[in-house]
Amino acid sequence: MAALARLQARLSGLREEYFRRNRYLRKMTIVIQKWWRGYRSRRYFRKMVKIQKRWRGYYVRKYIHNYYALKKYLEAISVNNEIIRSELQKYTEMKENEEKRKDLEKKEKEKQYQARKMHYLLSTEQIAGIYNSPFRKSPDPMELLLRKSKPLSHRRQQTKSPFACELHDWPTCKRPPSFSTAQPLPCIGRQKPQGPFRDPAEVLRQRYKPLEPTLRVAASISSPLEKAREEMKREEWRNRVHDNEFLPFSSYHKNEKYDPSIHRSGKYGQEAYGIKHFREVQPKKWVTDKDFRTVLPSIVLFEKFGKTYSRTGQIV
Amino acid sequence: MSQRQVLQVFEQYQRARTQFAQAVAELASRPQNIETLQNAGVISLLRPLLLDVVPTVQQTAALALGRLANYNDDLAEAVVKGDILPQLVCSLSEQNRFYKKAAAFVLRAVAKHSPQLAQAIVQCGALEMLVICLEDFDPGVKEAASWALEYIARHNSELSQAVVDAGAVPLLVLCIQEPEIALKRIAASTLSDISKHSPELAQTVVDAGAIAHLAQMILNPDAKLKRQVLSALSQIAKHSVDLAELVVEAEIFPVVLTCLKDSDEYVKKNGATLIREIAKHTPELSQLIVNAGGVAAVIDCIGSCRGTVRLPGIMMLGYVAAHSENLSMAVIVSKGIPPLCACLLEEQEDHIKAAAAWALGQVGRHTPAHARAVAVANVLPTLLAMYVDTRSSEDLQMKTKKALKNILQKCTYLPALEPLLHDAPPNIMKHIVGQFSKVLPHDSKARRLFVTTGGLKKVQEIKAEPGSLLQEYISTINNCYPEEIVRYYSPGYSEMLLERVENYHPVL
Numbered sequence: 002m003a004a005l006a007r008l009q010a011r012l013s014g015l016r017e018e019y020f021r022r023n024r025y026l027r028k029m030t031i032v033i034q035k036w037w038r039g040y041r042s043r044r045y046f047r048k049m050v051k052i053q054k055r056w057r058g059y060y061v062r063k064y065i066h067n068y069y070a071l072k073k074y075l076e077a078i079s080v081n082n083e084i085i086r087s088e089l090q091k092y093t094e095m096k097e098n099e100e101k102r103k104d105l106e107k108k109e110k111e112k113q114y115q116a117r118k119m120h121y122l123l124s125t126e127q128i129a130g131i132y133n134s135p136f137r138k139s140p141d142p143m144e145l146l147l148r149k150s151k152p153l154s155h156r157r158q159q160t161k162s163p164f165a166c167e168l169h170d171w172p173t174c175k176r177p178p179s180f181s182t183a184q185p186l187p188c189i190g191r192q193k194p195q196g197p198f199r200d201p202a203e204v205l206r207q208r209y210k211p212l213e214p215t216l217r218v219a220a221s222i223s224s225p226l227e228k229a230r231e232e233m234k235r236e237e238w239r240n241r242v243h244d245n246e247f248l249p250f251s252s253y254h255k256n257e258k259y260d261p262s263i264h265r266s267g268k269y270g271q272e273a274y275g276i277k278h279f280r281e282v283q284p285k286k287w288v289t290d291k292d293f294r295t296v297l298p299s300i301v302l303f304e305k306f307g308k309t310y311s312r313t314g315q316i317v
Numbered sequence: 318m319s320q321r322q323v324l325q326v327f328e329q330y331q332r333a334r335t336q337f338a339q340a341v342a343e344l345a346s347r348p349q350n351i352e353t354l355q356n357a358g359v360i361s362l363l364r365p366l367l368l369d370v371v372p373t374v375q376q377t378a379a380l381a382l383g384r385l386a387n388y389n390d391d392l393a394e395a396v397v398k399g400d401i402l403p404q405l406v407c408s409l410s411e412q413n414r415f416y417k418k419a420a421a422f423v424l425r426a427v428a429k430h431s432p433q434l435a436q437a438i439v440q441c442g443a444l445e446m447l448v449i450c451l452e453d454f455d456p457g458v459k460e461a462a463s464w465a466l467e468y469i470a471r472h473n474s475e476l477s478q479a480v481v482d483a484g485a486v487p488l489l490v491l492c493i494q495e496p497e498i499a500l501k502r503i504a505a506s507t508l509s510d511i512s513k514h515s516p517e518l519a520q521t522v523v524d525a526g527a528i529a530h531l532a533q534m535i536l537n538p539d540a541k542l543k544r545q546v547l548s549a550l551s552q553i554a555k556h557s558v559d560l561a562e563l564v565v566e567a568e569i570f571p572v573v574l575t576c577l578k579d580s581d582e583y584v585k586k587n588g589a590t591l592i593r594e595i596a597k598h599t600p601e602l603s604q605l606i607v608n609a610g611g612v613a614a615v616i617d618c619i620g621s622c623r624g625t626v627r628l629p630g631i632m633m634l635g636y637v638a639a640h641s642e643n644l645s646m647a648v649i650v651s652k653g654i655p656p657l658c659a660c661l662l663e664e665q666e667d668h669i670k671a672a673a674a675w676a677l678g679q680v681g682r683h684t685p686a687h688a689r690a691v692a693v694a695n696v697l698p699t700l701l702a703m704y705v706d707t708r709s710s711e712d713l714q715m716k717t718k719k720a721l722k723n724i725l726q727k728c729t730y731l732p733a734l735e736p737l738l739h740d741a742p743p744n745i746m747k748h749i750v751g752q753f754s755k756v757l758p759h760d761s762k763a764r765r766l767f768v769t770t771g772g773l774k775k776v777q778e779i780k781a782e783p784g785s786l787l788q789e790y791i792s793t794i795n796n797c798y799p800e801e802i803v804r805y806y807s808p809g810y811s812e813m814l815l816e817r818v819e820n821y822h823p824v825l
Contacts, residue, residue, distance in 0.1 A: 071643060075650045078607060082651050085574065085610030086617060093578045100580075195335045196373030197342075197380075216494055 113150060116143070120152035331371060338366055338377035345384035351392070359385065360395050367404055372413065379405070379419035383426045390430035397427060397434055402441045409446040414455045421450060421461035425468050432472035439469065439476060444483040451488040456497045463492060463500070467507035474514035481511060481518060486525045493530050502542050505531065509549035516556035523553060523563055532567035540581035547576060547587035555594040561602060565595060570606070574614040585618055586626045593633035600640035607644060612637060612651045619656045627660060628669055635676030642683035649680060649690045658696045667709060671716040674700055678720025685729045692733035697724065701737055701745065721745055729756050731763050738775045746779065747787045754793040764797055773798065774806045 062068070124130030124144065132144035284290075341359060344350040359381075366378035382401065386393040396402070405420045412420075424443055428435040438444075443465075450462035466485055470477040485507075492504035508527055512519040527549075534546045550569070554561040569591075576588035592611055596603045606612065612634070619630040634653055638645040648654075657680075660673040677700070681691035691697075703709050704717040725748040728734060737749050753772070757764050767773055776794055781787040795803050804810060 071646075074643070075646060078612075078647050079650050081608070081610050082613035085571065085613050089574060089578045089614060089617065092575050096578075096580065195332065195371075197339060197377060213496055215491060217491065 112146065116146040116150040117153045120147060120150060123147045331374075334366060334369065334374050335371070335377070338363070338374050338381060342377050342381035342384065345381050345388075348388060351385060351388045354385065355392060355395075360392070360399050360401075364399055364401055364404075367401065367408070372416065375408075375412070376415045376419050379416060379423055383419060383422035385426075386423060387426035387429075390434065393427045393430045393434055396423070397437045402427070402438060402443065406441055406443045406446050409443075410449065414453065414458045417450055417453065417458045418461045421447065421458070421465045425461070425465040428465060428468040429471075432476065435469045435472050435476050439479050444469075444479060444485075448483045448485050448488060451485065451492065456495060456500045459492055459495070460497075460500045460503050463489060463503045463507045467503065467510050470507065471510040474518065477511045477514050477518050481521050486511065486522055486527075490525045490527050490530060493527070493534070498537075498539050498542060501534065501537075502539075502545050505534070505542065505545035505549050509545060509552050512549065513552040513555075516560065519553045519556050519560055523560065528553065528563060528567045532564075532569050535569060535572050535576065540579065540584055543576060543579065543584045544581070544587050547573075547584065547591050551587065551591035551594045554591065558598045558602075561595045561598050564591075565602065565605065570609040570611065574609070574611060577614045577618040582622065582626050585622060586629060589615060589618060589626075589629035589633060593629045593636060596633050597636040600644065603637045603640050603644055607637065607647045612648055612653065616651055616653050616656055619660065624664075625666070625669065627664070628672055631657065631660060631669070631672045631676050635672070635679045638676065639679040642687065645680050645683050645687055649687065654680065654691060654694045654696075658694050658699070661696065661699055661703075667713045670703065671710075671713040674703065674713070674717045674720045678716070678723045681720075682723035682727060685727050688724050688728035689730040689733075691724055692728050692730045695733070697721070697728075697733055698736050701741060704745070705740070705742060718745070722748060725749060725752060728752055731756060731766070735767075735770055735772055738772055743787070747790070750776065750779070750787060750790040750794070754790040757794055757797045768798070768802065768806075773802070777803070777807045 122130050122132065124133040124140075129135055130144060130147070132141035132147065134141075341354065341363065344354060363378045363382055366374055367382070369375050369378070382396060386396045402424075405423060409417055409420050424438055424447065428438050447462045447465055450458050451466075453459060453462075463485075466480050466489075470480045489504045489507055493501055493508070495501065495504075508522055508531075512522045531546050531550055534542060537543060537546075550564055554564040573588055573591060576584050577592075579585055579588070592606060592615060596606050596611075615630045615633055619627050619634075622630075634648055634657065638648045638653075654677070657673050657677050661670055661677070664670055664673070677691055677696060681688045700717045700721050704714055704721060709717075722745070725734075725745070729752065731753070734749055734752060737745070741749055753767070753776070757767060773794070776791055779787070779791065781791055
C-alpha cells in the first residue's frame with residue numbers, strides 16, 4: 002500500500018517533469034519553426050519584389066511618365082503654335098490691308114471733294130487751266146479729275162459732324178441715317194430763343210432716328226418658353242390620328258380578375274402543402290408507429306456528426 | 318407801369334441769368350480760370366440757378382458745376398458742403414434728359430476724387446436716381462448715369478456693394494447690349510470696376526449673365542470697347558478657379574488670341590492680362606491655354622511691344638511654367654526664352670526686369686534639361702550682373718537671386734557656369750561650385766575643359782571656411798584631379814617654387 006502511494010507520488014512528479022521538459026521543447030520548436038517559415042517566405046518575397054519592381058518600372062514608363070508621349074505632345078504643340086502664328090499673321094495682314102484701304106478711300110474722297118470745290122480751275126477752249134499747261138505732253142491727273150467731277154452747289158452743305166465716321170462702325174447701323182435736309186426749315190418770326198444749342202444736324206438725326214427697341218421691349222409678353230409650349234401642343238393636336246388618349250397601364254388592367262399564386266390558392270387561404278410539408282403522408286400504410294431507432298452506437302466520432310455546434314440553429 | 322414794362326424787367330433778369338450761366342460754363346472749361354472763379358465764390362452763386370424756372374438755365378448751371386467739380390477735389394468738396402447734391406438728386410427724377418445728363422455729370426465729377434466724396438453721394442440717395450436714369454430711353458442719359466456709377470464703384474468694395482444693392486447690375490448688362498458704342502464702352506468699364514474688388518461682387522456680375530455678352534463683344538472692331546471688355550473679363554476671372562472656368566467656358570479661346578495682335582497697345586495689354594489671370598489658377602487651365610496655342614501668341618505679343626505693355630505677358634509665361642515641368646517644356650519649345658532674355662536686357666524699369674527674371678527662374682527650375690535650355694541662352698551672366706548691381710531695387714535683387722538659385726541648382730551645363738565663377742558673390746558661388754562638384758567626378762572631358770579654361774585656378778582662389786558646404790565641394794573637386802595639378806594651380810605656388818630655387822644648393 003505504501004509502495005503504491007510512493008509510486009503514485011513519483012508518478013505525479015515524473016508527470017510534472019515530463020510536462021516541463023515538453024514545454025521547453027515546445028517553445029524551442031516554435032522558435033525554430035518561426036525562423037524557418039520566415040526564411041522560406043522571404044525567399045519568395047525577394048522573388049516577388051523582383052517581379053513587382055520590373056512591373057512598376059514598366060507601368061510608370063509606359064503610362065505615367067511616358068517619354069515618347071511627352072515628345073509627341075511637345076511636337077504637337079510646336080506644330081499648333083506654328084499654325085496659330087500663321088493665322089494671327091494673316092489676321093494682322095488683313096487688318097493692315099483694311100486700314101490701308103480705308104486710308105486710301107479717305108484720300109480719294111478728299112481729292113474728289115477738292116476737285117469739286119475747285120471746279121472753276123477747269124480749262125476751257127480758249128484759256129488753258131493751271132493743270133493743263135500747253136508745255137506739258139498730257140494734262141495733269143488733277144485736270145482729268147476736274148473734268149470728271151460735278152461742281153459743288155452754292156448752297157451751304159450740312160456740316161459733316163465727326164460722328165459720321167463712327168456711325169459706320171455701329172453694328173446695327175450700316176449706313177449713316179439720311180434725313181431730308183434738302184431745304185432748311187423756314188425761320189419762324191420770333192425772337193431768338195435762349196440757351197446752349199445742339200447742332201441742328203444732331204437734333205434732326207435724333208428726331209428722325211428709327212426706333213431701335215431694347216431687348217426687353219422687343220420680346221413679347223409671353224416668354225419664349227410658353228410660346229414654344231403652345232406651339233408644341235398645337236403640333237401634337239394636329240398630328241394625332243385619333244383622339245382617344247392612351248390610358249395608363251393600371252387602368253388597362255382595371256377590370257381583370259386577380260389570379261392568386263399557388264401559395265395562396267387554398268380554399269381558406271394558405272395551403273400547408275409546399276410550405277409546411279412536401280411529401281404526402283399516409284399513416285395507414287405504416288408498418289409500425291415508431292420511428293427509426295439507433296441500435297448500436299457505431300463509431301463515436303460519427304455520432305458527433307452535425308451535433309458538435311448546433312443543429313439547425315439550436316445549441317446542442 | 319404798363320404790363321409790357323413789367324414783363325421787360327423779368328425778361329432782362331432772365332437774359333442776365335442765362336448769360337451768366339453760359340459764361341461761367343464756358344469759363345469753367347478752361348483750367349486757368351477756375352482759381353479765379355473759385356475765389357469769386359461761384360458755387361454759391363450757381364446753387365440757386367439750379368432751381369431756376371427756365372430749364373436751360375438749370376442745365377447750363379448744372380453743366381458749369383460739373384466742370385468746376387471735375388477740376389479738383391477742393392471744389393468737389395465745396396459742391397458737397399454746399400448742399401447741392403440733394404437738390405440735384407430731387408430734380409433728377411422729373412427733369413428732361415439734358416438736365417439728367419448734366420446732373421449725372423456733376424455726380425460723376427464729384428465722385429471721382431476720393432472715396433469720402435463718393436460716400437457722400439451715396440448717402441444723399443443718388444444711387445436710386447442713377448439706377449432710374451439707367452432705365453431711360455435716351456442712350457446719352459444711360460451713358461452719363463453709368464459713368465457716374467463707375468466712378469462711385471471704383472474706389473472700394475463697400476461702395477461697389479452699395480451700387481450692386483441699388484440694382485444696377487442687370488440694367489448695366491442690358492446697357493451692354495445696346496447698339497451705341499459709347500454706351501457699351503462705359504457699361505463694360507463699370508462692370509469691370511464693380512467686379513474687381515471681391516469674388517462676391519464678381520459672382521453677382523456673372524449671375525446677371527454678363528459673361529456671354531462680354532465674350533461676344535470681343536469680336537467688335539472698336540479698340541476702346543475691346544479694352545474695356547477684356548479688362549472686365551480679366552477682373553472677373555482673377556478671383557477664383559470657378560470664375561476663371563466660367564470665363565473660359567464662354568469660348569473666348571482662340572478669339573482672344575486675335576486681340577493680342579491688335580494695333581492698339583492697351584488691347585494687347587488687357588488681352589495678355591486676361592490670359593494671365595486665367596493661367597495662374599490651376600495647371601489644367603494653363604494646359605488648356607497651351608493647347609489652344611496661347612503661349613505662342615503671348616510670346617509674339619511680348620516680342621512686338623515695349624514697356625509696361627509687356628508685363629502681363631511675361632507674368633503669364635512665368636505662371637504657366639511654374640505649374641509643372643511639362644508646361645515649362647512647352648514654353649521652351651514654343652521659343653519663349655529669347656523674348657524673355659530680350660526683355661531682361663532692353664527694359665529700363667526695374668519691375669519689368671524683376672518679372673522677366675522671375676519668369677526665367679520658373680522656366681529653368683524643374684529639371685536639368687530646362688536649366689540647360691535657359692543657360693544656353695546666355696542669360697545667367699545678365700542675371701548675376703543685375704543681382705550684384707547696387708542700383709537695382711531690392712525687389713529686383715531678390716528675384717534675380719531666387720531665379721539664379723533655382724536655375725543653378727539644376728544646371729549641369731558647365732560651359733554656361735564657367736563665366737559665373739569669376740565674379741559671383743559667395744552665396745551664389747556655393748551653388749556654382751556645388752554643381753561643378755556634382756558633374757566633374759563623372760565626366761573626364763569636362764575635367765579637362767575645367768582646367769584649360771582656368772576654372773580650377775579660380776576654385777583654388779576661393780576662400781572657404783573649413784567645415785562649410787563650400788569647402789566640401791572644393792575638396793570634392795580637388796579630389797578629381799591629381800595632386801600635382803592642384804598644387805600647381807593653388808595660389809602662391811610660383812612663390813613657393815622660387816623659394817625652393819633660392820634654398821636649393823646646387824649639386825656640383
